[in-house]
Every structure is written in C-alpha cells, then in structure tokens.
Amino acid sequence: MKILADENMPYAEDLFREFGEVELVDGRSITASQTADADILLVRSVTKVNQQLLANSNKLKFVGTATIGTDHVDIDYLLSKNIAFSSAPGCNAIAVGEFAFIAMLELAKRFSSPLKEKTVGIVGAGNTGAAVARCLTAYGVKVLLCDPIKEAEGDSRSFCSLDDILARCDVISLHVPLTQNGEFKTCYLFDELRLNALKKNAWLLNCCRGEVIDNNALIKVKQTRPDLKLVLDVWEGEPFPMSELIPLAELATPHIAGYSMEGKARGTLMLYQKVCELLNRPSSKSITSLLPEFMVSNLTVNTSISESELLRIIRLVYDVRDDDQKFRSIDFVNGGFDQMRKSHRHRREFSALIIESCIQSNVSWINELGFTGAKG
Ligand SMILES: NC(=O)C1=CN([C@@H]2O[C@H](COP(=O)(O)OP(=O)(O)OC[C@H]3O[C@@H](n4cnc5c(N)ncnc54)[C@H](O)[C@@H]3O)[C@@H](O)[C@H]2O)C=CC1
Numbered sequence: 438m439k440i441l442a443d444e445n446m447p448y449a450e451d452l453f454r455e456f457g458e459v460e461l462v463d464g465r466s467i468t469a470s471q472t473a474d475a476d477i478l479l480v481r482s483v484t485k486v487n488q489q490l491l492a493n494s495n496k497l498k499f500v501g502t503a504t505i506g507t508d509h510v511d512i513d514y515l516l517s518k519n520i521a522f523s524s525a526p527g528c529n530a531i532a533v534g535e536f537a538f539i540a541m542l543e544l545a546k547r548f549s550s551p552l553k554e555k556t557v558g559i560v561g562a563g564n565t566g567a568a569v570a571r572c573l574t575a576y577g578v579k580v581l582l583c584d585p586i587k588e589a590e591g592d593s594r595s596f597c598s599l600d601d602i603l604a605r606c607d608v609i610s611l612h613v614p615l616t617q618n619g620e621f622k623t624c625y626l627f628d629e630l631r632l633n634a635l636k637k638n639a640w641l642l643n644c645c646r647g648e649v650i651d652n653n654a655l656i657k658v659k660q661t662r663p664d665l666k667l668v669l670d671v672w673e674g675e676p677f678p679m680s681e682l683i684p685l686a687e688l689a690t691p692h693i694a695g696y697s698m699e700g701k702a703r704g705t706l707m708l709y710q711k712v713c714e715l716l717n718r719p720s721s722k723s724i725t726s727l728l729p730e731f732m733v734s735n736l737t738v739n740t741s742i743s744e745s746e747l748l749r750i751i752r753l754v755y756d757v758r759d760d761d762q763k764f765r766s767i768d769f770v771n772g773g774f775d776q777m778r779k780s781h782r783h784r785r786e787f788s789a790l791i792i793e794s795c796i797q798s799n800v801s802w803i804n805e806l807g808f809t810g811a812k813g
C-alpha cells in the first residue's frame with residue numbers, strides 16, 4: 438500500500454509505516470502524477486484536493502487532512518468517487534485557544550491595558566472559539582459569543598448578534614470556517630463597514646482564515662484608525678500576505694496558531710485512527726508516546742500571580758514574540774512563509790508544564806487554563 442503524505446505532518450512516517458510505504462512530499466506543490474498510485478493521501482491545508490489533483494488516482498481509498506479546516510478539499514468530489522474522507526476536528530483547538538489568549542495578554546502588557554477589565558467577543562463558538570473562551574473564563578474575563586448557527590441549533594450557551602459584539606466588545610477574536618455561500622457565509626465577514634464599526638481602541642484577532650477579513654479594507658481602515666490593534670495569524674493570499682498589512686499588525690505570524698506539537702500530533706493520530714477503522718485494524722498508539730519531553734518539568738508558584746507574571750510563566754511555554762519577530766524578516770518571495778511553518782516545531786501547550794502553587798486560590802484557575810497540576 439502506498440501512503441502519500443505532506444512532509445509537514447509530524448509523526449506521519451512513525452504512524453503510517455505499518456500500512457505500507459510512506460512517501461513524503463511538499464504539500465503545496467503536490468501533483469496529479471504523484472497521487473496517481475497512492476492508496477492513501479494525507480494532506481494539510483496547503484493542498485487543494487480536487488478533481489484536477491485526483492484525475493489519475495484510481496487506487497485511492499482514503500484522503501485525510503490533519504487539519505480542522507476543510508475549505509481546501511472538494512468533499513463532494515470525494516463522495517462521488519467513493520473515496521473515504523476525514524479531517525481532524527478539534528485536533529489543534531487547544532493550541533488556537535491558547536494562542537489567542539497569549540496574544541491578548543501580550544497586547545495587554547504592551548499597551549498597559551489589563552485583559553481582565555475587557556469584554557471579549559468570540560465569533561464562531563465551535564472547537565477553537567470555545568477553547569479561547571475556556572482560557573478567558575478561567576482567567577476571569579467577560580466573554581460574549583456570536584454563533585447564529587449554533588444558536589439556531591438550540592445550543593444551551595447564550596449568544597449575541599454580530600452587531601452586538603461589534604458594539605460591546607473591546608476585543609474580538611474570529612473562529613469561523615471559511616465559507617463562500619449561504620446565509621452565514623464568512624468570506625469577508627469583516628468588510629470595511631464592520632471594521633469601521635469596531636469600538637474605539639478595539640483589538641481584532643484573526644486566527645481562522647485570512648479571507649474572513651477583507652484585507653484591502655483592513656489596510657484602508659487601519660490607516661484612519663490607528664487606535665485599532667491587530668493580531669493576524671492568517672492572511673488573504675497565503676503564502677504571500679499583502680506586504681502593507683504586516684507592519685500594521687501588532688503580532689503577525691504565518692498561520693501557526695494551531696501549531697503546537699500536541700495539536701499536530703493529535704491531527705496525524707486522528708487520521709491514523711481513521712485508517713485503522715477503515716482497514717479494520719486495531720489502533721495502539723497514543724499521543725504521549727509521540728511527544729518529546731518538555732524542557733521544564735515542574736514550576737512552583739509561591740505568591741498570587743499578577744497578569745504580567747502570568748504572561749512570564751506562559752512565555753516559558755511559548756513566546757509568540759519570537760515568531761512575530763521572525764515573521765517580519767522572512768523572504769516571502771522565496772518561500773519564506775512555508776519554510777517558517779515547516780520548521781515550526783518548538784511550541785508546546787500549557788499542559789506540558791506542571792505547576793504547583795503554594796497559594797490555594799491560584800490552583801483551580803491555573804488548572805482550568807490548561808496547565809497540569811502537580812500530583813500530591
Ligand atoms: N490558524 C490556525 O492555525 C487554525 C485555523 N483554523 C480555522 O478555524 C476554523 C474554525 O475552527 P473550529 O472552531 O475548530 O471549527 P468548528 O466547526 O468547531 O467551529 C466553527 C463555528 O463557527 C460557526 N460559524 C459558522 N459561520 C458563522 C458565522 N457567519 N458567524 C458566526 N459563527 C459562524 C459554526 O456554527 C461553528 O460553531 C477552521 O475552519 C479553520 O479554518 C483551525 C485550526 C487552526
């Protein structure tokens with residue numbers, strides 16, 4: 438059996454070699470001739486999986502994307518060809534949630550404007566949106582949710598309209614899939630009108646898909662609204678973001694909000710489990726067996742923790758400023774965006790750090806944030 442996998446999919450060889458020969462390829466430039474003799478195709482968000490790519494793929498039984506988003510896959514085409522498909526829902530939701538929370542703490546410090554005093558609006562209350570909300574709620578920040586689809590489905594959480602979010606929130610974080618049609622389409626959900634409706638001094642974070650914000654409109658609005666602060670992890674036209682937009686963002690990164698080692702491992706593992714199911718084979722692997730040891734094991738906190746101290750602890754696990762700084766210096770024309778993503782293997786989730794607190798009042802919120810509590 439031949440398994441063709443994106444080379445930017447950690448642990449693909451370790452997990453899939455039990456099924457046959459694993460060939461690693463550049464996902465961005467994968468061709469129809471490469472997929473022609475594949476039985477299993479494993480991709481990430483940079484591969485457009487469609488009729489053109491699969492024109493000669495007569496043996497293909499399964500396509501898996503180790504991502505949450507599926508806007509790069511023509512799922513109807515796969516269905517029509519009887520090719521099984523799976524994405525990895527939720528695999529990197531914790532990573533995105535922590536990334537957005539960390540970015541908010543960084544802005545709070547940079548502008549001496551405490552996060553705890555803000556109201557944060559989350560647009561899209563699925564796996565990633567809920568993960569951000571979990572961090573914020575654990576930390577005691579007021580959160581409003583906007584998700585008309587979940588609301589219509591009868592989800593028991595309370596929801597606001599997008600207009601409400603725009604009017605009431607100091608911080609807005611976007612967590613919707615990219616959709617081109619329908620009543621709730623998200624392409625250019627944030628157009629010039631909505632961008633101009635943001636509250637004075639608002640912070641806008643985009644960790645979902647670049648096209649959810651009209652990037653040209655964002656450049657235009659930002660020119661007359663220096664009060665707005667932007668965190669942009671995703672960009673229209675990746676891997677070539679608009680060069681004028683990058684300096685306008687406080688934090689700018691190359692679509693790596695979901696790139697924790699844990700998130701990537703979970704994504705690959707979820708596809709491995711799907712293939713086991715498809716082939717009727719037992720799945721024996723777990724993510725702990727895949728992950729390397731974290732550089733710090735235990736941390737003991739002796740006092741109550743201020744916001745800037747929390748950020749100092751978090752920077753031990755992941756310092757987003759490093760990625761921001763590197764991003765601003767990469768050579769976009771010569772593949773810098775993808776290179777930075779491929780070599781991104783340093784980030785861990787909060788759970789990698791075991792925190793013991795001598796102060797009882799710290800314990801529950803530290804654990805709710807996702808850090809691991811010390812055992813007895
Ligand atoms: N930057 C990164 O590295 C990553 C980006 N993503 C992106 O984030 C997106 C969301 O991921 P999840 O939260 O896991 O997906 P999800 O499917 O769990 O949740 C998305 C939510 O958005 C809601 N929604 C759809 N249209 C909406 C609209 N017009 N207004 C408000 N809510 C709307 C849906 O009802 C759903 O509850 C993915 O589709 C992917 O494109 C996901 C992971 C990593």
Ligand SMILES: O=C(O)C(=O)[C@H](O)COP(=O)(O)O
Nearest residue numbers: 481482483504505506529695
């Ligand atoms: O899961 C998603 O959806 C994402 O956006 C991924 O985190 C993006 O990673 P790549 O698939 O582009 O490596």
